[in-house]
Amino acid sequence: MIRQVAGTIFIFIGVGFDFLGVLGLIRLPDVYNRLQAATKCVTFGTAGLLLGVFILEGFTSFGFKALLGIAFVFLSSPVAAHAISRAAHRSRVPLAPETVVDMYKADRDAKS
């Protein structure tokens, strides 16, 4: 009973965070802002959803595969986000007009 309730709550939190992250992907003004909101919220959302599925299933093969999925999403998603943002900055995607400071560009100008 407690397992059912806890797993359902985790699945609800995960789906809600997925939806909020996608709303951030729609609404924010800039590539980097969109990347921040979407990656953070979708990583937490999907990890929470898989954790809920693991709690509901218990220690079966399905549950262990869900745990493996959590580990893989946590390992791979920040790496992909970092690579995409670095590539976007290097290919001169413009920042939002409200941007205050851009330290990475100053760094690269000082180095070259």
Next chain:
Amino acid sequence: MKVIRWGTGLLILGALGYLNFFVLQAPLLVSLINVCLFSALFVLYRVVRGPSSADRIIAVDILGILIIGMLALLGRFYKQGFFMDIALIWALLSFIASLAFAKTLEGRRIDD
């Protein structure tokens, strides 16, 4: 103008949530899968109308992570284990595809 836009958006979202969770006579997991599919529709909007190609890469990455969660819910609904295998393989391929897209956007070769 801003109030009208926000009001229309919140009204549409509220109506869809009410229809999904209270009118539709379906199990709870089907409603949650519907929320994930609606988020995927938003992501496809960003894929079609992204100003730069970095937006499209981010959107495809987030779409892969959403599909992992949706496959976990589908496997929970149909009570079959092979959905989670598909989710793990999808996570792997999505990660590799994001890295390859980032390298191509930066202007380097894949094997660099």
